[in-house]
Every structure is written in C-alpha cells, then in structure tokens.
Amino acid sequence: MRVHVTLALCAVVAATVWSGASLARPTGPRDLCESNDADDVRACQGTLPSCATCHQGPPDLNAFGAAVYEALLADAAYTTDAFESSVAAAVFSTAVAAADSDGDGVTNLEELALGTLPGDPTSVFVAPAAPVGDANAFYAVGTRDLRFAFRRVQTTFCGEPPDFDAVTAFAALDAATQQTALHDALTTCLQTAYWKDEALHRLADARIRPLESIGFDGLIPLADYHWDYRLFSYIFSDDHDLRDLLLADYHVLEDGSVVEGIVPIPPAAPLETGGQPLPPERRAGMVTTQWFLMAHTMFSALPRTTAAQAYRAYLGMDIAKGEGIHPQDGEPTDIDNKGVDSPDCVVCHSTLDPLSYAFSPYNGIGRLRSGGVSRLDLTGAFDANRVPWSSQSRILGQDVSDLRGWAEAAVQTDAFKKNLGDMLWLLALQRRPLPSEAAEFDALWRGLDDDGFSANRALHRLIDTASFTTP
Amino acid sequence: MRLAALCLVTLLTALAACPSPSPAPPPPPPAPPPVVDDGLATMAPSTKNALVWQRGTVLKRGLAKALFVPEEDLCKELDRFDCADTAHQVPLGGNDAFVKGQYEPLKAPGATTAIAFDRLALSACATAVSLESGRPAPFLFRGHALTDDRLDPSSTEAIEGARFLAVELYKRLHARAPRDAEVNELLTLLTDDEGQGISGRDYAVLSCFAVAATTETLFF
Numbered sequence: 001m002r003v004h005v006t007l008a009l010c011a012v013v014a015a016t017v018w019s020g021a022s023l024a025r026p027t028g029p030r031d032l033c034e035s036n037d038a039d040d041v042r043a044c045q046g047t048l049p050s051c052a053t054c055h056q057g058p059p060d061l062n063a064f065g066a067a068v069y070e071a072l073l074a075d076a077a078y079t080t081d082a083f084e085s086s087v088a089a090a091v092f093s094t095a096v097a098a099a100d101s102d103g104d105g106v107t108n109l110e111e112l113a114l115g116t117l118p119g120d121p122t123s124v125f126v127a128p129a130a131p132v133g134d135a136n137a138f139y140a141v142g143t144r145d146l147r148f149a150f151r152r153v154q155t156t157f158c159g160e161p162p163d164f165d166a167v168t169a170f171a172a173l174d175a176a177t178q179q180t181a182l183h184d185a186l187t188t189c190l191q192t193a194y195w196k197d198e199a200l201h202r203l204a205d206a207r208i209r210p211l212e213s214i215g216f217d218g219l220i221p222l223a224d225y226h227w228d229y230r231l232f233s234y235i236f237s238d239d240h241d242l243r244d245l246l247l248a249d250y251h252v253l254e255d256g257s258v259v260e261g262i263v264p265i266p267p268a269a270p271l272e273t274g275g276q277p278l279p280p281e282r283r284a285g286m287v288t289t290q291w292f293l294m295a296h297t298m299f300s301a302l303p304r305t306t307a308a309q310a311y312r313a314y315l316g317m318d319i320a321k322g323e324g325i326h327p328q329d330g331e332p333t334d335i336d337n338k339g340v341d342s343p344d345c346v347v348c349h350s351t352l353d354p355l356s357y358a359f360s361p362y363n364g365i366g367r368l369r370s371g372g373v374s375r376l377d378l379t380g381a382f383d384a385n386r387v388p389w390s391s392q393s394r395i396l397g398q399d400v401s402d403l404r405g406w407a408e409a410a411v412q413t414d415a416f417k418k419n420l421g422d423m424l425w426l427l428a429l430q431r432r433p434l435p436s437e438a439a440e441f442d443a444l445w446r447g448l449d450d451d452g453f454s455a456n457r458a459l460h461r462l463i464d465t466a467s468f469t470t471p
Numbered sequence: 472m473r474l475a476a477l478c479l480v481t482l483l484t485a486l487a488a489c490p491s492p493s494p495a496p497p498p499p500p501p502a503p504p505p506v507v508d509d510g511l512a513t514m515a516p517s518t519k520n521a522l523v524w525q526r527g528t529v530l531k532r533g534l535a536k537a538l539f540v541p542e543e544d545l546c547k548e549l550d551r552f553d554c555a556d557t558a559h560q561v562p563l564g565g566n567d568a569f570v571k572g573q574y575e576p577l578k579a580p581g582a583t584t585a586i587a588f589d590r591l592a593l594s595a596c597a598t599a600v601s602l603e604s605g606r607p608a609p610f611l612f613r614g615h616a617l618t619d620d621r622l623d624p625s626s627t628e629a630i631e632g633a634r635f636l637a638v639e640l641y642k643r644l645h646a647r648a649p650r651d652a653e654v655n656e657l658l659t660l661l662t663d664d665e666g667q668g669i670s671g672r673d674y675a676v677l678s679c680f681a682v683a684a685t686t687e688t689l690f691f
Contacts, residue, residue, distance in 0.1 A: 133514055134510070136516070136517075138647075142515070161529075163646055167646040202566065202576070205566065211572060212569040217569070431578070
C-alpha cells in the first residue's frame, strides 16, 4: 500500500515536470503566502493554498494559473530561477488581480480574499441577499432567532428535536433568559451519550479509519480501535484539552477513566496483539495508538502514509490533494531508495518525507526487521533501532527531533487550531464555513487559546454566532 | 410528498374497489378547491440556503419519540435490516465506517434520500397506528375511532376529529401548531377520489405520513 501511495503521488506530479518545469512550482503556495500583499488571502490564513489554485489538475494550469504565468513572462527579465521571488508580484499585479480568469463574475483578487478558487468557475460565492417580504410567521429570517437556535442545539447536540412543550416554554422566556436557557441546553446535551458515543464518534471516523475485519470485532484482530474512539471522545468532552489529540500520553478505559502506562495485551486476545504497547513518553495522542500505527504504517520502513494521515486528520491538509505543500530544502533525500528524489516526485515528497521521519521508529504490524509478520506483540511498539536512519523531521519548516517534538510543534500551528475550528464547525453546522462567515469562523479557532482548548467552551461560543442562530 | 400521500389514497381506494365491482360507477365528484396558503406567498423567505440535514440516526429518534414508537419497532427491511441504521443508512445521511469503510457521510441529500425518507416515515406512521390500535386508550390518534371502516367526510364529527388530529400531529412532529391551510389540506384526505370516506385507520396513517414526510422534518 505504501508503494501505491508513493506511486500515486509521483503520478500526480509526473506530467507536471514533463510538460514544463516552469508550470509546476511546489514552492508557489509558500512564496505567495510569505508576501506582504497576502494578508487578505484566505487560504494563507493558517494554511497554504492548494495546487488547485493554479492547476486544474497538475500539470495543467487553469485559467488563473495561466494568467499568473503570462504575468511572469511579461517581465522580459524573468527566468524560472526567479519564480520564488516573482510569483507574488505576478499574482497581485493589476493584470491578474483585477481580472476574472474563470468568468464567474468575481475578480481574482476578490476570490483569493473570499477563499474560493479563481481558476474554477464552479467555486464561487455570492453573499445572500437580505430577505424580502412580509414578516415570516415561522422564523426571524435574516436575524438572530433563539427559538431556531434552540431547535438546532437540541437536535444537533442532544440528537433529538425538542418537543412542543419545550419549544413553547422556551418561547415564553424573555430574551436574556432564552440566552441562558440556550446555553443550559447545550451544557446538558454535551453530557449525553448521543454526543459522546455517536456524534463525536462520527467525527472521529475519518481520522481513525476503522476496519472491522482487522479490528477486535473482526476475524483477524490486529489492533483495537475502540481505544481510539474512547480517547477521541474523551478529549472532546468535559473541558479536556484538544491539544491532547496529538499530545495525550494516556488512554481511556471503557468506564471512562484514564489509564497511564503500558496497557498489556488482553488475556483473551486471540492474537498476540492489543492493549497499548507504548510507554507514555513515546506517545503522541491519536497518532501513536496501536491501531493508528498498525493501520497506516503496516510494513513500511518510512511511514509516509502514517504521516500523511496525521497531517490530513489533525492539521487539515491533504497532501494527496495538493494541500499543505511546504517543501523543505534538500528534501527528499530518498532515504529508503524509493526513487522519490526524481523530479516527478519531489513536488509532494519534499513536504511528505520530512514529515515522515519521526514516525519511523514506531512499528506498524509486528516487527519490521523480521521481514514479515512476526512478533505481533510488537505491533505499534517503539524501537529506536527499527531503521538505520535518524528520525530528524521537519514540520512546516520547523526541525523536530522525534515524534513527540513533531506533535508539540504541530499543536502550536495555526493549521492545527484552524482544523479544530473546522471540526467544531462541522459538528454544529455539517458544513465548512461560508466566505460570509469567515470572521466568525476565525474568531472561533483563534479563540481556542482563551478557551483552554476546550471543545465545550468553543461550542458555547459557536452557538452564539450569527452563522448558527440566523435562519 | 403530500402528492404521494394522495396517490396512495387513490391506490388504496382502487384496490379496495376491485373485489366488488359496482354496476354503474357514480359520477366523479367535483375536484376540491386548491388549498392555498396566501400568507406563504408573500412571506419573507430565508435567503441563507444553509440548512442542516436531520440525518438517519436523529431522524429515527425523532420519529420514534414523536409517534410513541420504540426505536426498535421502526422500519426494518425483510424484517431484519434496520432502515435508518443499515438498509438505507447512506441515503439518509449516515455512514458505516466499520464494515463499508465509508468514513464520511454524504454532504447533501442524494437522489434516493426522499424515497428512503418516505419509506421510514410511512413505516413509522403505520407502526404507530398499529400500536395505538392495541392500546386501551390511544396516545396520539384520538381524532377518530381507528376501527371505523368508513369515515363520513361531511360529518362534523369526522371533520373535528381530523382537525384535532392535525393539531396533535403538528405538535408532535414539528413542535408547533398547524396553520389553517395545513389543516385544510389534511381534511382533503378524508375523501377518496370517488368522494367516499376512508377508514379511520387509513386516515390516521395518511395524515401522519403527510405531516411527517415534509422537508420541515428533514431540515432545520
């Protein structure tokens, strides 16, 4: 599977290089965002623009990418070596910024500020008009409606719409008391089994990526993902610290209590696997559970898929989709001789490989050095001598010496916080924020520090937003 | 979806008529006047276009609670596969990460969502009425005797019973009182396409379905 991932990444970028190196520049997103003119570029706020900003699918440029390319070439002195220092000026040149390359009615500069794609006519946002007509008998459309918000809170967080008596009682309250009642309802809902065991578990699915057949409910139980679900729900509940998604050095038992130290293989385990084999000092929350390492590292010497999933799930950037490309100088070194230093592969692997080194001392299935499935009891265990190279990593330009350092650096990034905001927004509204909701969304994730990284406190702020309360 | 309910009335009526053909069919009754809620036409609509989808698990819980039906008694295909949790899980907005490896649900309703939703709602209503029939005193369907073979659509008793049930259904399913136009629309279900009254049980099921299977249930 690792080979397939590598080949897929290579395939994505191969034609880019063959069709002309001048058209595919992985440093482009970073170079753009480092410009002083990029403060209002939505995709630069906590993350990086994806390849889709300029490419309709690498290597082909979309209309916006072509406009930028033309602007670069308009300077007679331009050479490809000058790309990094020239691209931002080209993007913000009048010829590009004022144009509407994709013909969707919004200029390129406006699209960059809104967070839509200036080269894709289907990616467009037009703010909704104000409601027009007689008073709406059902909702206070276009303004805060706490009755509407009350139904949303009950349905979303308790998993059950409010009944007639509850709605009637709520409607009879004065505005200030309604506000208090709304938050009381949320507090109650966040303690329910629905919230902790259903809603949060569905949010966790794409991050844990369970598979029953090789879980502890299946025929070939290689690891138990129930530990992952319990840890995820625990961290999102009861004012616990969301940074523990990457920093937790503990696990959570079925009764909800915390357990520290190595969790031994269960006595009734059908195979020599299970429990949590890592000592606390080697743990990094959700990305060092036995399931996560087993399912993503498997038999890889360099766990690229594991790092890519950690980057996707907890920093919100999917390298396979051209997101979060942040090339590191001198990378990839092709440390495992897979050919990823060829020009075809460098675009993604210059970001991915340095992300991956820190995961390399952790076993996937069994023990790597055996050359096959053996010593299943070592699945997900730490082995400093697992591979002969250093675990020196880089994440978003920062050197880290091991996975614990990787995690500590990751939780400091805006990408991590913005991804948490995305997760909370998704829980509350089932969608990503609209461009018109950008200010409220930014306030949500930027305020996580003040919330002590408590999901509950952040959700209490979220239900007060116009995005949540306005029908 | 209300059109579907009316079609079902027609179908049931037609099927009921098959075994006993009458020598001379009565002339068709005049079409009822269209039910128009004038207030809706001029009411300011929301322009946000950003509603939240009430997905399978929550939908199921809501219907069960509103109709006094245990969740485990709701729709099961082949009497085995729970409609919301298994058989129609994906179109109803759920996802099965563990077996199917579907880690994220649909972002928006799909082409078959309405069909699956109708299936769940109709089953819930039919089950609710059946359960009510076995109770010494019904909880919800109290407008008419469920054992009445043929309601008289012109009788004050039938009309008042239908009004009573409309209010109860809207309160239970939408946590609000119905508008006059909504009540009047439900009253049209008292009469089949031949101008005859339908049974108390059929009216209970169909009026329940007409109120439950609306976009108001599906989005919030």
